[in-house]
Amino acid sequence: MKYLKYSFIFIISGLILLTGCNLQEPEIRETTLSNNEKLLFSRLMAVGDNIVAGYQNAALTEKHQKRGFVALLAQQGQTPDFMQPLLGYPGLGSESYSGYGTLELRYLDNPNTPNTVNPDPQIYAVPFADYPDFDPVSMPYVSEEVMTYPLPYNNLGIPGIVMEDILSGKTKLKSKSHSGMIDLVLRNSANPLGELPAFQQAKLFVPSLMICWAGMYDVLGYAQYTGNAQIKLSAPTSAERFQEKYAALMDSLLSTNAVVVAGNVPDILDMPYFNLVPSVVIDTVTNAPYLNDQGNPVPLLGVEEGSRVLFPGKNAEKAGYGIPEGILNGNGQDIPADMVLDTSEIALVREAIENYNAIIDTVCSNRHIPVVDMYSMFKELKTGISESGMVFTDAYISGGFYSLDGIHPSDLGNALIANEWLRTINDSFRATIPYVNIPQLMSDLQPMNTDTLTTNQ
Amino acid sequence: MLKKLTVTALTLVFSASMVFGSGFSIYEQGAKATAMSGAFAAQANDVTAIFYNPAGITALNGFQVGFGVDIIMPHANFTGPTSTDPNLYTAADDQTFTPVTFYTTYQINDKMNVGFGFFTPFGLGSTWDDNWAGRYLATNTQVQTFFLNPVFAYKVMDNFSVAIGFNYAIGSVTMEKMINFPVNNSDVHSKLAADGNGMGWNIGLQYKPTEEMSIGFAYRSNVMLKFKDGDATFDLPVDETDPLYPIMRSTFPNTKGSADLELPTLMTFGVSYDFTDQLTAEFDYVVTGWESYDKLTVTFDDPVGGSTETTADKNYQNSASLRLGLEYRLNDQLALRGGYMRDNHAVPDEDVEPSLPEGDRDIYNIGFGYKMGAITIDGYYMLLMQKDRVITNSVHDFNGTYKSVGNLYGLSFGYAF
Numbered sequence: 001m002k003y004l005k006y007s008f009i010f011i012i013s014g015l016i017l018l019t020g021c022n023l024q025e026p027e028i029r030e031t032t033l034s035n036n037e038k039l040l041f042s043r044l045m046a047v048g049d050n051i052v053a054g055y056q057n058a059a060l061t062e063k064h065q066k067r068g069f070v071a072l073l074a075q076q077g078q079t080p081d082f083m084q085p086l087l088g089y090p091g092l093g094s095e096s097y098s099g100y101g102t103l104e105l106r107y108l109d110n111p112n113t114p115n116t117v118n119p120d121p122q123i124y125a126v127p128f129a130d131y132p133d134f135d136p137v138s139m140p141y142v143s144e145e146v147m148t149y150p151l152p153y154n155n156l157g158i159p160g161i162v163m164e165d166i167l168s169g170k171t172k173l174k175s176k177s178h179s180g181m182i183d184l185v186l187r188n189s190a191n192p193l194g195e196l197p198a199f200q201q202a203k204l205f206v207p208s209l210m211i212c213w214a215g216m217y218d219v220l221g222y223a224q225y226t227g228n229a230q231i232k233l234s235a236p237t238s239a240e241r242f243q244e245k246y247a248a249l250m251d252s253l254l255s256t257n258a259v260v261v262a263g264n265v266p267d268i269l270d271m272p273y274f275n276l277v278p279s280v281v282i283d284t285v286t287n288a289p290y291l292n293d294q295g296n297p298v299p300l301l302g303v304e305e306g307s308r309v310l311f312p313g314k315n316a317e318k319a320g321y322g323i324p325e326g327i328l329n330g331n332g333q334d335i336p337a338d339m340v341l342d343t344s345e346i347a348l349v350r351e352a353i354e355n356y357n358a359i360i361d362t363v364c365s366n367r368h369i370p371v372v373d374m375y376s377m378f379k380e381l382k383t384g385i386s387e388s389g390m391v392f393t394d395a396y397i398s399g400g401f402y403s404l405d406g407i408h409p410s411d412l413g414n415a416l417i418a419n420e421w422l423r424t425i426n427d428s429f430r431a432t433i434p435y436v437n438i439p440q441l442m443s444d445l446q447p448m449n450t451d452t453l454t455t456n457q
Numbered sequence: 458m459l460k461k462l463t464v465t466a467l468t469l470v471f472s473a474s475m476v477f478g479s480g481f482s483i484y485e486q487g488a489k490a491t492a493m494s495g496a497f498a499a500q501a502n503d504v505t506a507i508f509y510n511p512a513g514i515t516a517l518n519g520f521q522v523g524f525g526v527d528i529i530m531p532h533a534n535f536t537g538p539t540s541t542d543p544n545l546y547t548a549a550d551d552q553t554f555t556p557v558t559f560y561t562t563y564q565i566n567d568k569m570n571v572g573f574g575f576f577t578p579f580g581l582g583s584t585w586d587d588n589w590a591g592r593y594l595a596t597n598t599q600v601q602t603f604f605l606n607p608v609f610a611y612k613v614m615d616n617f618s619v620a621i622g623f624n625y626a627i628g629s630v631t632m633e634k635m636i637n638f639p640v641n642n643s644d645v646h647s648k649l650a651a652d653g654n655g656m657g658w659n660i661g662l663q664y665k666p667t668e669e670m671s672i673g674f675a676y677r678s679n680v681m682l683k684f685k686d687g688d689a690t691f692d693l694p695v696d697e698t699d700p701l702y703p704i705m706r707s708t709f710p711n712t713k714g715s716a717d718l719e720l721p722t723l724m725t726f727g728v729s730y731d732f733t734d735q736l737t738a739e740f741d742y743v744v745t746g747w748e749s750y751d752k753l754t755v756t757f758d759d760p761v762g763g764s765t766e767t768t769a770d771k772n773y774q775n776s777a778s779l780r781l782g783l784e785y786r787l788n789d790q791l792a793l794r795g796g797y798m799r800d801n802h803a804v805p806d807e808d809v810e811p812s813l814p815e816g817d818r819d820i821y822n823i824g825f826g827y828k829m830g831a832i833t834i835d836g837y838y839m840l841l842m843q844k845d846r847v848i849t850n851s852v853h854d855f856n857g858t859y860k861s862v863g864n865l866y867g868l869s870f871g872y873a874f
Binding site for chain 1: 534
């Protein structure tokens with residue numbers, strides 16, 4: 001019976017074995033919005049140019065508008081009834097004048113050119129002809145409901161406009177930039193209240209939070225190749241004009257009594273579009289620099305040292321431009337001048353961006369408007385922005401940040417941008433709006449989850 | 458010709474690191490010792506001394522065997538990453554590990570004993586959901602090591618013994634995580650599974666200056682585990698018909714991977730004292746030489762992501778634990794034991810990642826020993842409470858709070874022939 005004496009020890013050990021200790025699970029498993037935060041985002045409006053609009057892969061189309069950074073801000077801030085001028089697939093953009101919409105990646109490495117040393121991606125623009133239901137002229141929206149939405153769109157970002165058009169651009173014709181997108185976003189031809197520029201439409205809506213990221217197209221519209229699609233700016237908006245109009249814009253936005261948050265201008269010259277095409281002849285067989293008999297690369301015709309060949313210059317080169325006669329398919333003619341930025345043009349672009357950002361800083365700090373430092377964020381891509389073990393860089397296609405047009409961010413790029421805006425908003429207004437969950441988004445965007453192009457609701 | 462995409466955005470580096478113990482060491486190799494929080498190098502008076510301090514086996518008579526099993530049940534969770542949501546909560550899958558030990562000793566004569574031990578001093582693992590926020594860092598990581606350790610002990614004087622041993626180690630690792638292929642934003646499931654082996658040595662000293670007091674010292678050398686020709690497999694989310702399949706497959710070929718993993722040294726210094734006939738206390742200081750684990754390089758037979766070699770910085774630091782154990786012998790049959798230990802982290806803050814959510818730990822133990830003639834039964838319960846590890850400067854940009862707690866149970870059976 002003496003064993004009984006000790007049996008309690010075994011009973012106790014048995015009990016411990018059964019229960020053990022566990023971690024207390026938190027009551028809060030993710031951040032939720034406070035009422036004040038919901039209020040801040042309740043009437044979110046955005047004005048600006050391309051990236052604000054959700055332009056990506058050289059077009060505006062619902063597939064990516066829904067994942068633009070403004071849409072993501074609205075999602076994180078739970079903006080009710082957030083509405084954008086959603087366009088059907090394949091959307092409208094820089095290729096639309098010749099009958100194409102958004103860009104798609106067909107091959108990362110073109111199988112028709114099997115002997116290339118470097119992979120040569122094959123990107124194609126989706127023809128309207130493949131989507132007979134899409135009417136690019138009279139009904140490009142995804143639905144009647146979107147087209148006839150009775151209120152202004154929450155996102156009044158318009159691709160291809162200069163900053164002052166936010167204040168005064170009413171229609172394509174009655175604007176500085178003459179962007180064809182103005183009419184799609186502002187819908188002034190059918191506006192019972194008369195023709196109202198973006199700012200006026202936003203003001204009518206009595207916004208709680210105004211997102212304003214403008215100025216990039218004031219210089220991009222000058223630097224990029226526009227072909228026949230858009231009107232090329234003959235020069236970047238001058239610093240004097242920018243100063244005057246930007247101050248007026250900020251005063252106007254503040255007059256709505258909304259909380260205003262502004263963004264500055266990234267260095268567009270870092271974008272793949274301005275860096276992808278080398279200034280030497282590329283061998284079409286190997287997709288590597290062509291070497292002459294002395295083993296040296298051959299400079300492209302019409303490209304001085306220090307100049308940049310724009311992305312479309314690649315197609316011109318394929319057609320023989322820039323290549324001396326006798327080499328490959330060379331036609332002995334210069335790469336067209338509007339596909340090259342020479343050193344003086346580059347200097348002009350640099351100066352404009354510096355001026356704009358100085359003006360944005362001064363104007364905004366005088367008015368206590370927080371500025372999201374987009375310039376620094378885009379610069380950071382050179383070394384890489386890391387996030388949960390992933391690194392995003394400015395490399396074309398493989399870097400993850402830029403879309404196929406080499407200028408506008410991809411879905412993931414937009415998510416990184418949204419988080420940068422949220423960081424500034426949280427810091428400036430002592431808010432704790434949750435950031436876009438990038439790993440979750442990457443999971444949602446897996447090809448098997450997004451295979452269908454008809455993600456249209 | 459197959460072209461490979463060199464993808465800078467891919468972090469291909471496999472992390473080889475695991476759960477629990479400072480770094481991933483397991484000091485729980487005997488129920489009696491563990492009930493006293495592992496403060497046992499000075500006493501070293503049962504067959505598990507082969508692990509804790511082999512010099513102690515000179516006190517064991519005849520032929521003895523011991524068999525033990527541990528049940529290790531860690532819980533871990535992560536709140537973050539703060540870049541996404543400082544309150545986002547993810548719990549690691551609960552796992553149960555049951556390492557076993559086997560020891561035997563034989564007394565050749567008054568002076569000499571030999572022994573043999575089988576134990577698993579490093580290992581364990583962590584499993585997170587395949588879709589969780591840290592999946593590009595780690596999803597599933599499992600490591601096992603088995604040590605075969607023959608020892609020879611010699612009683613130099615009545616109160617002074619020495620021992621030397623040889624270690625043959627077998628290891629197996631499985632490391633899984635996701636790699637993002639940014640071109641079509643698809644997650645590639647990567648898995649590296651490899652077996653390896655290595656050798657080392659160990660020594661022990663035991664000195665009893667007085668009847669009541671015992672001093673122990675034990676040292677285990679590094680063991681370089683060489684993992685050769687492991688299988689690196691990459692499951693692509695697209696099939697052969699996908700236009701991206703060829704370049705994805707050539708970027709992520711199923712291939713062989715090799716790596717060297719240097720296990721750390723283990724140095725123990727302990728003092729025990731019999732306060733009464735019934736009460737013994739011991740204090741041990743254990744240093745794990747994690748410094749050896751500063752980086753992990755994996756080489757592939759075929760380039761993966763455009764490169765045949767990837768290196769991950771580990772930067773582990775040496776870590777020390779303080780162990781205090783008590784044994785109270787109620788009578789000849791029954792002994793009650795308890796212990797407390799403070800174990801300090803081996804991984805610097807910035808390098809902590811989800812495959813090894815380790816940190817400083819307070820560890821409490823209770824246990825018992827019961828003798829029935831030639832049979833001995835020892836048992837313990839261990840509660841491991843890890844201090845919340847708040848990371849704000851992660852090199853992986855994966856900041857947040859790791860929490861962890863562990864319940865360990867163990868039983869040992871001994872038989873003296």
